[in-house]
Amino acid sequence: MLRSLYTAATGMEAQETMMDVVANNLANASTTGFKASQTNFADLISDTLQAPGGPQGGQTVSEPSGIQVGLGTRIQSTTPNLTQGTMSNTNNTFDLAIQGSGYFKVQQADGTFAYTRAGNFSVSAQGQMVTQSGLMVEPGISIPAQTTQVTISPQGLVSATVAGQTNANQIGQIELSTFTNPGGLLAQGNNLYSETSASGNAITVKPGEQGTGQIAQGYLEGSNVQAVNEMVNMIAAQRAYEMNSQVITAANDMLQRLTNIQLSS
Amino acid sequence: MANGIYVGMAGASARLDQLDSIADNLANAESAGFKAERPAFESFLPAGQTTGPQAPVAVSTALDLRDGAQKSTGRPLDVIPEGGAFLSVALGDNKVGYTRNGQITIGADGLLMAAGHPLLDSQGQPIPVPPGEHMTLSPQGTLSVKNTQIAQVGTYKLSGPLERLGSSIIGVGPGGTAPPASGHMQTGMLELSNTTPIESMVQMIGAERQYDASMQAIQIYKTMGSRAGQLGTLQQG
Numbered sequence: 285m286l287r288s289l290y291t292a293a294t295g296m297e298a299q300e301t302m303m304d305v306v307a308n309n310l311a312n313a314s315t316t317g318f319k320a321s322q323t324n325f326a327d328l329i330s331d332t333l334q335a336p337g338g339p340q341g342g343q344t345v346s347e348p349s350g351i352q353v354g355l356g357t358r359i360q361s362t363t364p365n366l367t368q369g370t371m372s373n374t375n376n377t378f379d380l381a382i383q384g385s386g387y388f389k390v391q392q393a394d395g396t397f398a399y400t401r402a403g404n405f406s407v408s409a410q411g412q413m414v415t416q417s418g419l420m421v422e423p424g425i426s427i428p429a430q431t432t433q434v435t436i437s438p439q440g441l442v443s444a445t446v447a448g449q450t451n452a453n454q455i456g457q458i459e460l461s462t463f464t465n466p467g468g469l470l471a472q473g474n475n476l477y478s479e480t481s482a483s484g485n486a487i488t489v490k491p492g493e494q495g496t497g498q499i500a501q502g503y504l505e506g507s508n509v510q511a512v513n514e515m516v517n518m519i520a521a522q523r524a525y526e527m528n529s530q531v532i533t534a535a536n537d538m539l540q541r542l543t544n545i546q547l548s549s
Numbered sequence: 550m551a552n553g554i555y556v557g558m559a560g561a562s563a564r565l566d567q568l569d570s571i572a573d574n575l576a577n578a579e580s581a582g583f584k585a586e587r588p589a590f591e592s593f594l595p596a597g598q599t600t601g602p603q604a605p606v607a608v609s610t611a612l613d614l615r616d617g618a619q620k621s622t623g624r625p626l627d628v629i630p631e632g633g634a635f636l637s638v639a640l641g642d643n644k645v646g647y648t649r650n651g652q653i654t655i656g657a658d659g660l661l662m663a664a665g666h667p668l669l670d671s672q673g674q675p676i677p678v679p680p681g682e683h684m685t686l687s688p689q690g691t692l693s694v695k696n697t698q699i700a701q702v703g704t705y706k707l708s709g710p711l712e713r714l715g716s717s718i719i720g721v722g723p724g725g726t727a728p729p730a731s732g733h734m735q736t737g738m739l740e741l742s743n744t745t746p747i748e749s750m751v752q753m754i755g756a757e758r759q760y761d762a763s764m765q766a767i768q769i770y771k772t773m774g775s776r777a778g779q780l781g782t783l784q785q786g
Contacts, residue, residue: 286565288572295576302579322622324652325580325742326664327573329715334609336710336722350722351588352610352713353566354573357580360665360716363652367623464684465655467624481657487683494683524578527746531572534757538565541764545771 287331287353288535294356295528298325301359302521309509317402317475318507319364320514326360363467369401369508371500377434378405378413381505384497386460387477389486390419397422399461399486402475404504413456417474425456438498440491460496461486552601554770559604560763563590566607567756574744575753582649582664582717583742585613585749612711612719617649617743619735626653626686629740634704634730638666638718639675647707647727649740650717653686661692664717671703671732690732704730 302323312318336350371381380403382388387399398419405421408414413425425442427434433445433452440458445451463469468482479486492498570588577583588610592603616633628651630636635647648664656662660675667675678684682694690702709725721727 287569288565291569291572291576295572295578298576298579323579325577325583326650326716327577327580327583327713330573330586330713332712333607336609336712336725350609350710350712351607352586353569353588354577354586354713356573357576360580361652363624365622365624462683464678464682465626465653467626467652468654481659482654484655484659484678520579523746524575527575527578527750528572530750531568531575531753534753535568535572538568538757538760541761542561545764545768 286535286539287355288531291354291356292528292531292535294328294358295531296525298323298357298359299521299525299528303518303525305362306514306518306521309514310511313507313509313511315402315475315507316404317369317400317505318509319366319369319401320507320509321362321471322365323359324361324363325357327357328355330354364469364471365508366466367508369505371503372506373502374504375502376404377501378407379403379502379504380405380436380458381500381503382460382491382497383500384495385466386462386489386491386496387466387486389422389459389461389488390415390476391422391424392419392476396478397486398472398476398478399469400475400477401505403499415475419476421458423456423459425458428453428455436499436501438492438500440499458491458499459488460491461488462494462496463487554767554774556604557763557766557770559606561760561767563605563607564756564760564763568753568760570610571749571753571756575746575749578742578744578746578749580650580717580742581652581739583617583744584649584713584719585742585744586610586713587613612713613743614707615743616740618741620739620741621737622739623737624652625736627651627739628653628686628690628702628734628736629738630690630704630730631733631735632706632730634706635719635727636663637669637673637703637705637727638663639669640666640714640718640720644720645669645673645727646714646718646720647705648718651734651739666718669703670700671729673703676700676702686736688733688736690734701732702734704732704734706730 305323309320330352334351411427413421430447431444435443442456443452444455464484469477470480574585588607590605591608638646640646650664654662661668691698692700705727710722712720714720
């Protein structure tokens with residue numbers, strides 16, 4: 285049977301996955317700190333009918349290239365697009381945005397660490413700075429009782445003014461984690477990422493050091509999904525899907541023509 | 550039987566091979582660093598004959614090494630080697646493969662990876678990444694940690710017989726060469742597939758029509774064969 289039937293099918297399957305990724309990006313166009321994913325395709329192995337460099341067809345001279353027919357495509361990976369999301373001013377004390385690279389580190393219920401770009405923090409009943417899902421920021425920051433004002437500097441220094449006092453006291457330092465290959469982080473949902481062998485270990489630094497961004501208090505980083513890009517990707521996926529289906533139609537027509545010859549007398 | 554029917558058969562068969570190549574090129578229209586294949590056809594004479602109908606066969610598939618479209622990704626470890634050069638990767642058994650898929654990542658064993666295999670420096674050695682350090686890649690292809698150069702990424706120009714090894718990796722066949730290139734690269738960019746959908750669709754229509762023509766020829770030879778049979782029947786009757 286024609287290889288092209290199966291080759292085109294791999295193309296259609298891969299385009300379906302691309303549509304899934306586009307749909308997820310668009311669905312998260314308003315998610316704080318969300319990073320759009322991109323789909324990466326790679327070719328499959330090739331059928332080598334004739335190895336390059338060998339003599340062929342009864343000839344004595346060797347051909348400069350062999351005969352190889354590729355067998356289609358597959359999704360190799362999906363990687364996050366790490367450009368900055370749009371910043372919006374919220375004026376909330378515990379809304380923090382990172383202007384540049386780096387991740388906030390938070391401790392999960394099981395004691396392991398996760399990383400996030402979503403800086404929409406709150407204060408828990410115990411006075412700890414936590415994410416919207418209640419995970420503690422690492423290193424932990426306790427807000428003293430009767431605090432009237434909290435300021436967070438671009439370098440991550442957290443200062444609190446307690447009622448009855450005029451001077452602010454330093455109560456903590458927000459640290460950022462950076463990775464050699466942030467594209468290798470594993471998305472866990474809830475805006476959280478965890479480190480993998482592909483991302484490399486987290487490197488913890490103060491904001492602004494080693495190429496990380498500074499903290500902007502009172503701002504939130506929105507999603508970096510570019511609606512126009514996603515629409516273009518959607519059109520590209522849809523058209524590529526159609527073209528692959530055209531190949532199947534062509535292969536089918538050619539096989540049908542062959543069958544007709546055998547049947548007619 | 551007239552041997553023209555076999556020429557028709559070879560023609561139809563060659564067009565089926567061509568469709569396989571077109572299908573693969575189109576399926577990989579989104580694969581980073583993909584190089585389209587171009588089947589080449591030659592006519593041949595049956596052994597020992599000097600005249601007569603010549604049948605076409607696919608004699609080789611050449612890789613189209615033209616650059617694909619480029620896309621800005623903003624990822625510091627996405628690269629496009631300059632001047633059509635390729636990155637080199639270790640394939641095991643001391644074999645080296647080449648790729649234009651410039652999405653560099655870090656593997657489980659702390660080595661830099663490209664197209665799923667360890668990326669090689671200009672000396673042909675894998676590049677270990679110091680754990681817990683911030684690394685930068687310059688447009689000159691040098692990898693640095695804390696402003697100290699740790700490796701120069703190797704790039705190579707390919708020529709001669711090439712073979713595709715899958716996953717966007719190309720190998721150099723017997724007689725092919727891969728001399729070193731400058732190592733310069735564009736960072737934050739990726740090269741897409743060099744398949745052009747319009748070209749592929751036109752080739753597909755062409756292959757289908759030529760296949761039809763070959764089928765028509767087979768049909769005519771078949772009719773002629775059955776007429777000859779009828780002629781024999783008339784003589785007997």
